[in-house]
Amino acid sequence: MLNVAxxxxxxxKSNHEERWFELSQTSNDLQDVRMHVSKDSEWKMPRTGAAITATCHIYGEQIPDPRHQPAEGEAQRMLFNVALRAFKTESAxxxxxxxxxxxxxNISPNRKNQVLPKGATHDMERAPYNADGTLKPEVEATLSSVPEEHMTDEGYISSMGNPTELDTRNNINKIQAATTREEMLEVIRAIHEASGKVNSTQGNSGMVMLAGCIHNARIVPPNDFVPKERLEILLTQNGVESESILVRYEPDFGPAPGAYASKLVIGAPIKIIGEVRVKPLFDQAGNVVGKTTYIRARRIETATLKVDIQSFPAWWVERAKIMNEAVRKREEDREVRRRRATDQAA
Structure with missing residues (x-):
């Protein structure tokens, strides 16, 4: 099943003994993304401050809720969490x-994309950028080479994920129309997104593509921390509930979560396109006691057999039975409502 980030x-920061490192994508260190690396891997851990692109697999797990201290005889409350295992790291x-x-x-009146709590200031020593938005020299030195003189070369442009000759010519025309280096990079970044490897103009850099079956789904109503309702999906790739991948559908645009929820059924094969998100956990006193990772979905599609899912495993048969029963029950309820409306009209 499709699984790549x-x-x-x-x-x-990194831990060589435990084989993990963290990448910052925002000024808020509570949102740093942790990557695990196989202990059998010979790759070296990235040095602090380097610009890195990690290619990962996504795994679901359950972890104890650090906000919950169970009383005697009470079970520990568990949370679904996403773990990332990097199998390739390279200069970004x-x-x-x-x-x-x-x-x-992007600080704005509606607080959209505000990465720091109100009143907090950016740690410019930690930041890879100077105050004027330019990369610090020591960070820029770790980037992979992207020669500007090659940015209008057909071979380079077509390698970004637009294979047709017409697309390549159109993209070159767009790049040549840019009047500044910054405009050129914005155009190229948009073209680069077509490769499916980056989604930087939508928030943080990175993209997740997953396919699997719906183990469960629910609508979470608005609360003090999240002003809009959201759809939570447990996506399974192996049929084991405790290893389900937590997905939250929180679109900036498009259908509301409730619109998707009314169409989803347990066992249905879906494809998720989104990005990794990290959520800090606070106790009642407002102290950070832990973090969880999840996948924020921007698009939900029907998975394609032989493309997104190579074949349906044996455990999926049981999920399909539940799915078929849910569809049958939904159709029965719809028919009952239709007849009731007809009777009332008569």
Whole structure:
């Protein structure tokens, strides 16, 4: 089943013995993304401050809720969490790293994309960018080479994910029409997104593509922390509930979560396109006691057999039975409502 994530950011810290490192994508260190690396891997851990793109697999797990202290005889409350395991790390390009707007947040009256709590200030020593938005020299030195003289070369442009000759010519025309280096990079970044490896203009740099079956789904109503309702999906790729991947559908645009929820049934094969998100956990006193990771879905599609899912495993048969029963019950309820409306009209 489709399972890949491309995450770009700036290395902040690592643990060589436990084989993990973290990438920052915003000025808020509580949102740093942790990557695990196989102990059998010979790759070296990235040095602090380097611009890195990690290619990962996504795994679901359950962890104890650090906000819950169970009383005697009470079960520990568990949370679904996403773990990322990097199987490839490389120098990031200037096209895939978080932009200054992504990193510092686009502060606006509606607080959209505000990465720091109100009143907090950016740690400019930690930041990879200077105050004017330019990369610090030591960070820029770690980028992979993207020669500007090659940016209008057909071979380079077509390698970004637009294979047709017409697309390549159109993209070159767009690049040549740019009047400044910044405009050129914005155009190229948009073209680069077509490769499916980066989604930097939508928030943080990175993209996740997953396919699997719906193990469960629910609508979470608005609360003090999230002013809009959201759709939570447990996506399974192996039929094991405790290893389900937590997906939250929180679109900036498009159908509301409730519109999707009314169409989803347990067992249905779906494809998720989104990005990794990290959520800090606070106790009642407002202290940070932990973090959880989840996948924020921007698009939900029907998975394609032989493309997104190579074949349906044996455990899916049981999920399909539940799905078929849910569809049958939904159709029965719809028919009952239709007859009731007809009777009332008569």
């Amino acid at each position: 491309y995450v770009s950011g700036f290395s902040t 390009s200037i096209l895939s790293i978080p932009t200054p707007k992504d990193y510092f947040g």
